[in-house]
Amino acid sequence: MRTVFRDDHEQFxxxxxxxxxxxxxxxxxxxxxxxxxxxxxxxxxxxAGLLCATVPEEFGGSGGDYGxxxxxxxxxxxxxxxxxxxxxxxxxxxxxxxxxxxxxxxxRWLPGMVSGELIGVIAMSEPGIGSDLRSMRTTVKRITDxxxxxxxxxxxxxxxxxxxxxxxxVTATKLDPADKKLTLICVESERAGFSKGRLLEKIGLKGQDxxxxxxxxxxxxxxxRLGEENEGFKYLTHQLAWERTIIGIRAAASxxxxxxxxxxxxxxxxxxxxxxxxxxxxxxxxxECKAQLTMLQVFVDDxxxxxxxxxxxxEVGAMCKLLGSEMQGKVLDExxxxxxxxxxxSEYKIGRAWVDARVARIxxxxxxIMKEIIARSL
Ligand SMILES: Cc1cc2nc3c(=O)[nH]c(=O)nc-3n(C[C@H](O)[C@H](O)[C@H](O)COP(=O)(O)OP(=O)(O)OC[C@H]3O[C@@H](n4cnc5c(N)ncnc54)[C@H](O)[C@@H]3O)c2cc1C
Numbered sequence: 181m182r183t184v185f186r187d188d189h190e191q192f193x194x195x196x197x198x199x200x201x202x203x204x205x206x207x208x209x210x211x212x213x214x215x216x217x218x219x220x221x222x223x224x225x226x227x228a229g230l231l232c233a234t235v236p237e238e239f240g241g242s243g244g245d246y247g248x249x250x251x252x253x254x255x256x257x258x259x260x261x262x263x264x265x266x267x268x269x270x271x272x273x274x275x276x277x278x279x280x281x282x283x284x285x286x287x288r289w290l291p292g293m294v295s296g297e298l299i300g301v302i303a304m305s306e307p308g309i310g311s312d313l314r315s316m317r318t319t320v321k322r323i324t325d326x327x328x329x330x331x332x333x334x335x336x337x338x339x340x341x342x343x344x345x346x347x348x349x350v351t352a353t354k355l356d357p358a359d360k361k362l363t364l365i366c367v368e369s370e371r372a373g374f375s376k377g378r379l380l381e382k383i384g385l386k387g388q389d390x391x392x393x394x395x396x397x398x399x400x401x402x403x404x405r406l407g408e409e410n411e412g413f414k415y416l417t418h419q420l421a422w423e424r425t426i427i428g429i430r431a432a433a434s435x436x437x438x439x440x441x442x443x444x445x446x447x448x449x450x451x452x453x454x455x456x457x458x459x460x461x462x463x464x465x466x467x468e469c470k471a472q473l474t475m476l477q478v479f480v481d482d483x484x485x486x487x488x489x490x491x492x493x494x495e496v497g498a499m500c501k502l503l504g505s506e507m508q509g510k511v512l513d514e515x516x517x518x519x520x521x522x523x524x525x526s527e528y529k530i531g532r533a534w535v536d537a538r539v540a541r542i543x544x545x546x547x548x549i550m551k552e553i554i555a556r557s558l
Pocket of ligand 1: 268303312
């Protein structure tokens with residue numbers, strides 16, 4: 181019995197579940213083949229009130245809390261709808277604008293993000309850096325000329341989720357390439373000098389449009405700076421705690437759904453005249469998975485409750501991601517094994533989920549970096 185959710189969260193869950201069943205699950209294979217989900221899905225999700233749950237009503241949102249956010253993450257994870265990049269948009273990019281944007285920026289961007297017309301990305305990683313963010317090379321220069329005050333952005337980003345569909349990039353840059361301070365600049369996709377690279381081919385998350393982004397003397401007005409100059413790393417550190425908690429929440433929901441499926445599969449599958457479930461080995465494996473899931477769920481819900489109370493710390497976010505993603509990898513591997521050869525077939529959810537889960541130990545900061553963050557608090 182989970183106590184972290186209220187009735188309004190559970191009502192929201194029904195809407196989210198119906199939407200995922202009707203608008204997402206039937207199309208996942210098509211989108212995986214295309215390497216991208218259509219923009220029309222974003223508009224439908226916006227219309228159903230499923231994007232950017234925590235954006236305040238005055239900016240077009242529904243003014244929900246992290247509980248609503250978690251519900252959406254869980255419902256996508258249960259369906260293994262990992263191709264759909266709503267979470268980056270709703271739970272990372274929109275919260276940056278809510279937290280650090282001016283009223284003018286919020287009015288300019290948030291209503292379009294809530295409706296699904298404007299798709300957001302967070303652009304930190306570069307070909308040469310991922311873990312070591314402060315060594316990034318994308319630069320920004322402040323200028324004043326006859327057209328007014330502006331920033332000029334130059335550089336390249338890679339591995340960017342939603343990059344293909346992107347309309348607004350929260351981009352990490354440096355004013356002085358020699359120091360470690362970061363400045364966040366919002367770049368709209370129609371700005372001259374900005375271009376998108378090819379969709380990157382991946383071993384999993386195949387329907388997610390992950391791509392490179394190029395900034396060649398892109399001019400944006402100073403009003404596109406998010407927060408203060410040189411404060412970007414502090415903002416990233418603060419927001420990444422929630423991003424990492426989400427990865428733990430997603431892991432628990434994915435394990436739960438696939439455990440249910442595997443119990444059913446092993447009951448139905450007959451081998452040597454008995455169901456696979458009836459082998460003691462199968463029941464012991466499933467029992468171990470259930471025990472681990474139960475432990476993870478309690479911890480994840482505690483992390484979520486902390487987030488809802490405004491008490492989430494970078495260490496707790498890192499622990500949630502580390503434990504969730506590592507356990508997801510191990511448990512899904514066991515569940516796949518119980519499917520035999522069918523587990524290796526793409527048409528079965530377990531196989532796709534197993535591949536897709538691999539990246540959870542890498543993106544949002546690798547498991548090794550999570551340990552570094554936790555170790556700092558020792
Ligand atoms: C599908 C996908 C989607 C992504 N989406 C986004 C996105 O939307 N936006 C974005 O900005 N980025 C995104 N990323 C990038 C992701 O966050 C980085 O890949 C990740 O942070 C790791 O960086 P790296 O790939 O450069 O690995 P590296 O930093 O090169 O790491 C290589 C290895 O060295 C280890 N290592 C590094 N530093 C240490 C250390 N101090 N101690 C011990 N070991 C260490 C790492 O753990 C890893 O095992 C995405 C990546 C993928 C694969």
